[in-house]
Amino acid sequence: MNRRDFLTTASATSAALALNACNESDRKAIDYSKHPQKKTDKKNVYINKNKKTLIKLATSWPAHFPIMGTGVEKFAQRVKDVSGGSLEIKIYPKNTLVPALAVFDACSSGQIDAFHSGPYYWKGKNSAFSLYSGIPFGFTAEEINSWMTFGGGLELWREQYAKYNLHPFLGGNTNIQMGGWFRKPINSLADMQGLKMRIPGLGGEVFAKMGVNPVLLPAGEIYTSLERGVIDATEWVGPALDIKMGFYKVAPYYYSGWHEPGSILELTFSKHIWKKMSFEHQSIIEVCASEMNANMTSEFHHENIYALSKLQGLGVKLHNFPADVNIAGKKALKEVVSELSSKNEDFEKVYESINDYLQLSRAWSDVSLRNFLNER
Numbered sequence: 001m002n003r004r005d006f007l008t009t010a011s012a013t014s015a016a017l018a019l020n021a022c023n024e025s026d027r028k029a030i031d032y033s034k035h036p037q038k039k040t041d042k043k044n045v046y047i048n049k050n051k052k053t054l055i056k057l058a059t060s061w062p063a064h065f066p067i068m069g070t071g072v073e074k075f076a077q078r079v080k081d082v083s084g085g086s087l088e089i090k091i092y093p094k095n096t097l098v099p100a101l102a103v104f105d106a107c108s109s110g111q112i113d114a115f116h117s118g119p120y121y122w123k124g125k126n127s128a129f130s131l132y133s134g135i136p137f138g139f140t141a142e143e144i145n146s147w148m149t150f151g152g153g154l155e156l157w158r159e160q161y162a163k164y165n166l167h168p169f170l171g172g173n174t175n176i177q178m179g180g181w182f183r184k185p186i187n188s189l190a191d192m193q194g195l196k197m198r199i200p201g202l203g204g205e206v207f208a209k210m211g212v213n214p215v216l217l218p219a220g221e222i223y224t225s226l227e228r229g230v231i232d233a234t235e236w237v238g239p240a241l242d243i244k245m246g247f248y249k250v251a252p253y254y255y256s257g258w259h260e261p262g263s264i265l266e267l268t269f270s271k272h273i274w275k276k277m278s279f280e281h282q283s284i285i286e287v288c289a290s291e292m293n294a295n296m297t298s299e300f301h302h303e304n305i306y307a308l309s310k311l312q313g314l315g316v317k318l319h320n321f322p323a324d325v326n327i328a329g330k331k332a333l334k335e336v337v338s339e340l341s342s343k344n345e346d347f348e349k350v351y352e353s354i355n356d357y358l359q360l361s362r363a364w365s366d367v368s369l370r371n372f373l374n375e376r
């Protein structure tokens with residue numbers, strides 16, 4: 001079976017494939033000695049209590065930005081508390097030290113020590129990096145965490161980022177994002193043709209193949225562009241953050257989506273700085289990063305619950321894309337993946353790892369989560 005054919009694979013076939021792949025002889029055993037979060041490099045074990053370590057961390061978010069910004073602030077406080085004040089992380093919100101989307105280069109070159117952002121922003125460096133955020137119709141938050149931590153994702157990511165002197169960690173997950181806000185209803189694929197929509201990343205490339213005209217706009221210009229009809233639609237994140245943008249006032253049709261089913265955020269260190277840190281400080285970062293990843297993921301879920309209820313109270317109507325839009329999306333994804341794989345070996349390698357894992361995971365997710373939610 002062609003590995004890239006998962007989108008059209010019937011569930012029965014995928015279940016059979018999953019069963020085959022689950023034979024012990026085929027199954028990749030988890031080598032805990034190589035596990036990225038279990039490493040025991042004890043070269044620099046002891047903290048010099050008299051010497052404080054200061055880490056300069058820049059983010060792609062404004063100061064105190066809900067969930068992402070505040071989550072990183074909590075992380076920095078936890079690191080300080082847990083280290084007894086011996087490790088301090090100073091946060092530079094976007095544009096206070098480096099521009100929002102210059103954090104990758106600034107950390108790579110050593111101007112800053114660490115950053116919090118999203119891997120899909122760096123697809124211009126290497127298209128494979130967009131895959132670490134997830135793919136349309138791909139992993140849920142739970143599944144991508146599982147692939148990253150136990151399925152080889154984090155190792156691949158670290159191997160590829162190491163070429164840029166970077167060492168990434170999981171830094172939160174937005175959970176399933178909404179398909180976006182539309183000024184007019186989408187009753188069929190025909191209604192998508194020529195639509196100007198703010199949608200970045202792989203989702204944007206997939207929508208482009210479906211006839212949409214993707215537009216990139218800074219966050220501060222989206223509302224006005226939507227209001228004036230310069231764009232016809234926009235995706236953003238989900239109810240928790242969308243409600244603050246006020247899109248419901250100018251584009252009342254709110255669609256559920258599949259273009260970002262579990263986008264991860266990243267906490268990335270300069271590899272040079274990371275290697276210089278004591279083993280204890282490294283361990284503190286690992287534990288606090290893991291806490292941040294879990295907390296931010298839960299906070300998105302929590303805030304989405306209340307924001308969705310509030311949006312419905314404001315009269316927002318929820319919609320699903322019609323079937324022909326979803327079918328066209330799956331077809332478009334195959335084309336985008338095939339094109340990017342043929343141009344970039346790294347992309348092909350990461351996509352294969354994702355696709356192999358997804359084949360297995362969907363069999364379990366279908367029989368457990370999908371059935372459960374249908375009955376709940």
Ligand code: CA
Binds near residue numbers: 236237260
């Ligand atoms: Ca988004």
